[in-house]
Amino acid sequence: MILRYVFENGKLDEVEDQILAPILVCSEPDQIEKMFLQTHFDLGQHTLSSMLDENELPRIENRDNKIVIICKHPMHMEMMEKDIEFGVMSLGLVIYENRLLLISNEPIAVKELVSPWAHVEDVRDVLIQALHRSTMHFHEHLRCINLAMDQLEETLEELVNEPVASQQLKNLFSFSKSMTYYANAVNGNNVLMERIYNNTQKLGFNDNQKEVLDDIRLDSAQCCQEAQIITTVITKMTDARISLMGNNMSILMKRLTIISLMMMPMNLIAGIGGMSEFTAFSENYLHMPMSVSYPLLFLMLGIVGILTYLVLAKLGLLK
Numbered sequence: 001m002i003l004r005y006v007f008e009n010g011k012l013d014e015v016e017d018q019i020l021a022p023i024l025v026c027s028e029p030d031q032i033e034k035m036f037l038q039t040h041f042d043l044g045q046h047t048l049s050s051m052l053d054e055n056e057l058p059r060i061e062n063r064d065n066k067i068v069i070i071c072k073h074p075m076h077m078e079m080m081e082k083d084i085e086f087g088v089m090s091l092g093l094v095i096y097e098n099r100l101l102l103i104s105n106e107p108i109a110v111k112e113l114v115s116p117w118a119h120v121e122d123v124r125d126v127l128i129q130a131l132h133r134s135t136m137h138f139h140e141h142l143r144c145i146n147l148a149m150d151q152l153e154e155t156l157e158e159l160v161n162e163p164v165a166s167q168q169l170k171n172l173f174s175f176s177k178s179m180t181y182y183a184n185a186v187n188g189n190n191v192l193m194e195r196i197y198n199n200t201q202k203l204g205f206n207d208n209q210k211e212v213l214d215d216i217r218l219d220s221a222q223c224c225q226e227a228q229i230i231t232t233v234i235t236k237m238t239d240a241r242i243s244l245m246g247n248n249m250s251i252l253m254k255r256l257t258i259i260s261l262m263m264m265p266m267n268l269i270a271g272i273g274g275m276s277e278f279t280a281f282s283e284n285y286l287h288m289p290m291s292v293s294y295p296l297l298f299l300m301l302g303i304v305g306i307l308t309y310l311v312l313a314k315l316g317l318l319k
Helices: 031-040 045-052 123-154 156-161 165-198 207-273 276-284 290-314
Strands: 002-008 011-015 023-027 059-062 067-074 088-095 100-104
Touching: 031 045, 045 067, 045 088, 045 100, 059 165, 067 123, 067 165, 088 123, 088 165, 100 123, 123 165, 123 207, 165 207, 276 290
Parallel strands: 023 100
Antiparallel strands: 002 011, 002 023, 059 067, 067 088, 088 100
16 A cells, blocks of 8 residues: 655645655555566665565665665564563565655554654655654563563563473563563664664755754664663563572472482382291291391391492582
8 A cells, every 4th residue: 555645835735636745655556566666666676675574684775776784673462472482574665766665564554653743854865763763662572571571570480380380481482582682673773774874965964954864873772771771671580580490499399309219218118017927037047036137138128228328428419
């Protein structure tokens, strides 16, 4: 779908059909729209495919008659299959002399890219607004991630002790994985902002626009740092939970071992009491009554146990 906008008193006004509209927003293009973009806007197939590829790295290319920018933009929560995931899409921006083309492979409205209160007069103002709104969206999503981390902290006991801990741990792994890609997208946008700011004169930005880009660059750097901190915290939270689950399993095995040790003397007594061959052997061949043979047997078993303990202690296996 292609939407066309014109400048009207510092705002963007949508028009039905105007071939020379300065702002065009193309989201989820079909094959016919892709052919239209390649034909009328001098976009190669590789360039267009890169703009629609969610795994494409953010970059900027300054060609003869246009400037091609690919940046990352956070997806809406309702677009994701799982609440625990945070999706990122690629956003392509192509600046011609007096026209701006925005392309994405996901549905996106111009109000997400340009603030309703912003004053825009040319295509570079719209570009700055799109970069600024993308950075602000990342900031808002990082706040949501912080809230999700607080909820994960509250479920620590349930994660360690409850039978559903494995499923919750799986969700935590999924959350950590998606956050890693999220932080990578924020970092890519930060590098892109640095390149744009360092080439403002070459890209045709005036002094006022350069000041705004400087503010966006600082916001992007702060967002990048925050994303890296959250990623580190989530990784440490995951490691801590795995350690806690392992410690809980060790405590459980210790309890089972204690129960086994409690049952061992009873098993030993029951086994000795059932040794009819030993009774017959001691009375018929050793001519020793049970009152003598069994105390000697217990004494020998005690000596064997003490020797075993000393050997294990000597080998350092009891530490």
